[in-house]
């Protein structure tokens with residue numbers, strides 16, 4: 445009889461389990477997305493994202509302060525723009541006196557050591573709710589005309605103090621375009637985290653509610669990727685590397701762990717994953733119903749994303765997970 449092989453010996457006590465643990469989550473892994481709104485003195489919960497709020501500029505400073513105390517030091521703010529300021533060219537996106545850029549500059553002034561990743565895409569500022577310019581006649585999303593807008597938006601964000609530019613729009617050639625604009629304006633030190641494989645996902649629903657940024661007509665399938673495709677993500681990866689991305693991202697995370705893994709195997713660049721709004725909402729909804737243990741599920745989700753190959757994780761769980769990890 446063959447002896448029984450006993451992998452369970454490596455699980456027999458907590459100390460041994462800790463010794464052989466392969467993936468360890470830390471607060472350093474997290475980038476915390478933040479929702480910014482106009483006004484003062486307001487903190488409004490996002491209905492479909494329990495525990496996540498939309499903050500006015502004064503309140504977002506307090507929130508960043510609390511997160512920094514917990515060890516979260518990287519943030520990705522997103523703005524909710526008044527409809528009156530939206531137009532078909534997203535002009536408000538480059539306004540240094542606008543809500544977003546003023547607040548980015550103020551956060552950097554108060555917390556010079558944190559990392560701010562700013563979002564480059566037209567949708568929060570676009571009267572069409574798309575990430576690119578919409579051709580008025582055909583309804584087509586115009587790639588090359590959009591690059592001009594993205595370049596100006598990225599430049600304005602760099603001027604406001606962004607550490608990392610995060611183009612989330614999926615237009616072709618945007619990484620090279622933005623890199624050139626930044627370099628020509630002496631922003632060589634500003635990084636680009638490319639949303640390399642961003643899928644046309646149903647999991648963005650709560651985010652679009654939070655920012656009121658859903659497309660007015662049509663969907664995003666002519667620029668965001670088909671959820672059925674993995675090899676196409678590797679093509680996008682090769683292009684982003686060639687165009688000069690400093691970091692690459694896969695988004696969403698949970699339904700795309702295989703894509704995170706494939707990207708990680710093929711690049712020497714840091715890989716990030718975006719654990720998006722709908723993934724957060726699912727866990728919270730089940731936990732509120734008593735159907736799942738919210739805290740354990742959160743840690744399992746985040747650990748699995750890291751195990752799949754993510755070096756960093758954009759997640760709405762960042763603050764809560766930091767508090768749990770600190771408690772130990």
Ligand code: PBG
Nearest residue numbers: 565567612647648651720721722
């Ligand atoms: C848009 C953008 C989206 C998200 C981040 N940037 C939504 C979309 O593409 O429609 C989604 C993030 C989330 O769901 O948490 N540029």
